[in-house]
Every structure is written in C-alpha cells, then in structure tokens.
Amino acid sequence: MKMNPLGRTGLMVSELCLGTMTFGTQTGVAEAHAQIDRALAAGINVVDTAEMYPVNPVRKDTIGRTEEIIGQWNAAHPERRGDYILATKHSGEGLAAVRDGAPISAATIPGTIEGALRRLRTDHIDLYQFHWPNRGSYMFRKNWTYDPSGQDPAAVLANMEECLEALQREVERGTIRHFGLSNESAWGTAQWLRIAEVRGGPRVASIQNEYSLLCRLFDTDLAELSVNEDVGLLAFSPLGTGLLTGKYQDGAVPEGSRKSLSPELGGRDVPRAYQAVAAYLGIAQRHGLDPVHMALAWCRTRPFMTSAIFGATRMEQLERALGSVEVTLSAEVLAEIDAAHRAHPMPY
Secondary structure, three states: OOEEEOOOOOOEEEOEEEEOOOEOOOEOHHHHHHHHHHHHHOOOOEEEOOOOOOOOOOOHHHOOHHHHHHHHHHHHOHHHHHHOEEEEEEOOOOOOOOHHHOOOOOOOHHHHHHHHHHHHOOOOEEEEEEOOOOOOOOOOOHHHOOOHHHOOHHHHHHHHHHHHHHHHHHHHHOOEEEEEEEOOOHHHHHHHHHHHHHHOOOOEEEEEOEOOOOOOHHHHOHHHHHHHHOOEEEEEOOOOOOHHHOOOHHHOOOOOOHHHHOOOOOOOOOHHHHHHHHHHHHHHHHOOOOHHHHHHHHHHOOOOEEEEEEEOOOHHHHHHHHHHHHOOOOHHHHHHHHHHHHHOOOOO
8 A cells, every 4th residue: 555645744644545424324333344444454544534424415413423433443442543544524614414504613613623532532633624615615516606706805814814723722732633624725725824834823734625537626726736835635536426436327326326315416417427437437448447446546646646535335345446556557548548538528
C-alpha cells in the first residue's frame, strides 16, 4: 500500500481510505467491523466518517449511527486506536436533521466535537473536517447552477476567523489533531490558508472533494492550489457514484444499490454519463483490467492525490477495491483515458 503525506502534518496516509457512509443502513454492524479489520490488515490506515452518516437515506433518527458503529469497534479494540487515522466531519448549514440546519460556527464546534468523541469512543479525532461551506458548494452537480454573487465576503471571512479560533482551542485541548475541508472551492481553501497564516489556527491539511474519471472539476483550479500549498485531495466517489463499476449500464439497478435506495442521485440518468462510462469500460476490457482497479489505480497517478475514499456495502466489494493497489496503468492505458476524457468532458 503506497503511503502519501497528509499535507504538512507529518502524518502518512494510505493511498486508499475506508469510507463508511453505509455503516448502519446498507452495511450492518458485524459487516462494518469486519471491514475495518480487513482494511487495517491490508495496510489502509485512514477511516473516514461524518456525523451525518449513514446515508441512503439521510434520516434524523440515524444521524451519528455510523460514528457509533466505529465507536463500538474502538471500544472493543482500545489497543488499536493508534493504528489508524480517524477522520470525521462537522455538518454544515442547511441539513435540517442536524442542529436544525445551523451553520458551522464557533458556537457549534465544541459541542459537535464532543458529540463525535462520545459516539466514536475516543479521546481525539485525527482529522476534523468541515463537511461543506456555509455559503454552499458546487459539488454534487451544483456546479451547473452555483452562483456566488449573493455572498457577503466580509461575513464569510469573519466566520472563518472565528471558526479557526475555536478549532485552535480544540487542538490545544487535544480533542482534534488536524483540520481539513470538504466540498470546498479554490477561493475558500485559499482564504482558510491565508487566515491561518496571518491570524493563527490549524492549517488546512487536506480537502475532501469528489474526484473520478467522470468528475474532474478538481483539475481545473484546485489542483494548482493543492500541489503548491500541500493540501492533498481525499477523493470521494472515485468510482463515480458506482457508475464506473459498470453495474448501472443498460438501465440496470442492482438490488440494494445506492440507486435503488436513492434514485434521485444526480448524474445517473444523464445519457452522456453512460456514454462516458462505456468508453472507460471499453478501455478496461481492451487491456484486461478490472474497471474498478483501473479507476482507483488512475487516481494514484494524479499529482495532488493523497487518498481515494471508497465505500463497500459488502466484503467482496472491499476485496475488489483492495486489488487496485497491485495495478499499475501503462502509458497506453493512460493515453486512452486522456482521449476518453477529451471526448466526454463533464459527462454529468
């Protein structure tokens, strides 16, 4: 398992990260704990979760359940807490099921961290992330309509300053070690970095945004910031919300899949997306590659990639993803991927 630096923290993280958003709905407790065991045994040393998990669907009565399941594993294996980097997230403005949709603020941070520590049954969180900006995000297909013109930049910056001060207090208390962003923009990330440098507070270590063969918004601007400022990408949905596995081609909807549970998920009913997937599946087939292995191995080639976060509802899916670390893509495959991207840009 290849290891990469986590920003400027001094920590090294595995090229694959175990995502847990299905723990508690699609993935039961015993299966979830077995996945943690298997992932650590395979060399994965980072587990990512969030207070709003599980998803599919997000419900008020299940908020925090995923953290509780991880906490049960921590309680059963207290000697192993230092074996992995634990990352979780503070939900942002607009999610009614959490704090009635309150925005992230200096007032919400201490209690949110305490709640996460209690559910996770740990005394510290290695990487504490803001799940999305209060001002909104262009992630999850919102890039097509995202309009920042109504923002109040002075208020945004003042909120950032207050949040960094609150986070610094938590660092000093020892409840969190490092700070990361999620679903952020280049401008937003640059402001967090600038404020931390000028006023103090934890420096952004990473950014967790969507990235895959199908969604390459990161390439257009954030990539430059990521490389120059050592803010590595933790890529979520590296399999294109499951599309790149091929399981949704030709109208298929496997029982128990994300689409069967949440058919409104963006991108899956856009014909161009299936055309792009067909192109990538064709490349994999021509070169005798598992498309899952190809998609994850390709992530490893990107200069800003810290870790690709994959989720598995079942153990066989986890095993399949683990196989990607043995795959190195040839120059010919990479050239064909580049050609497919040019032929199918922004497919969903």
